[in-house]
Amino acid sequence: MSYSVGQVAGFAGVTVRTLHHYDDIGLLVPSERSHAGHRRYADADLDRLQQILFYRELGFPLDEVAALLDDQATGKADPRAHLRRQHDLLTARIEKLRKMAAAVEHAMEARTMGIDLTPEEKFEVFGDHDPEQYDEEVRRRWGGTTEYAESQRRVARYTKDDWTRIQADAADWGERYAALVAAGGAPTGEAAMDLAEEHRQHICTWFYACSHELHRCLGEMYVADERFTAFYDAIRPGLAAHLKEAIAANADRHTG
Known part of the structure; x- marks a missing residue:
C-alpha cells in the first residue's frame, strides 16, 4: 500500500509544498515513485513523517530533526531511549503549556471592575478609590457563585x-x-423603601440579578462589615443602618 503526496498531505494536515520541501532536503524521501515519477509514500514514510511533525511541534529546527531520526534509523540511538526522550520533551511541553494556560486564566480573572481602564481613566472615574482593592477577597468569598460569574462577564465589557x-x-x-x-424619613416609610428598591435595581442593571432575599443579605452585611458601614456612613452618618432597615422593609413589601 502506498499513498500519493496529496493523500499524505491530507492525512497529516500539512501542505503538498511542505512534503516536497522535506523530500528536497532529504528529511522525508518517499520510498517509491510511480511510472510517471510521482512521489508515493509507504507506511514507514508515514511513521517518519509523524516523528518529524512531533519534533516540529516542539520547536526543533529541521536539521536537528533529521539528525535525531537518522540516529534512530541507523541504530545509533536506542529505541527505548528515543521514546524516553520524547516523553521528557512532551512532559516539558505540557508544563510550559500549563504555565501559559495559568497566565491566561490570571489575565481573564484580572478583567474585573475597571481593570481595562488606563490609570488616568480610573482616577477620573473612581478618584482615590481603588476599584480592585478587595478583588482577591471577593473571589475567595463569592467566586463560586452565579452572581459573581455574571458580574464578571458584565463588567469585563x-x-x-x-x-x-x-x-x-x-x-x-x-x-x-x-x-x-x-429630613428624618423612617426606613420603613414609602420613600425609603422606594430608594432601597432603586438600590437593588441598580445592582440588577449593572452587575447581577439581585433578588430581594439576596438584597436583604447585602443589607445585613452593610452593618456587619465595618468597611461597608464606613462607605455608606460617609454619604451620611447612620445611612448604613437606615439602608439595612429600608432594604428589609422593601423585601417584606415585595415578598411578604
Missing part, C-alpha cells in the same frame, strides 16, 4: 463611559438618600 454613568447614578441615589435621612 464596560467602558469608561459605562463606569462614569454607574458612578453618576450611584452618586445621585446617595444624595437623595442622604436628604431623606436628614
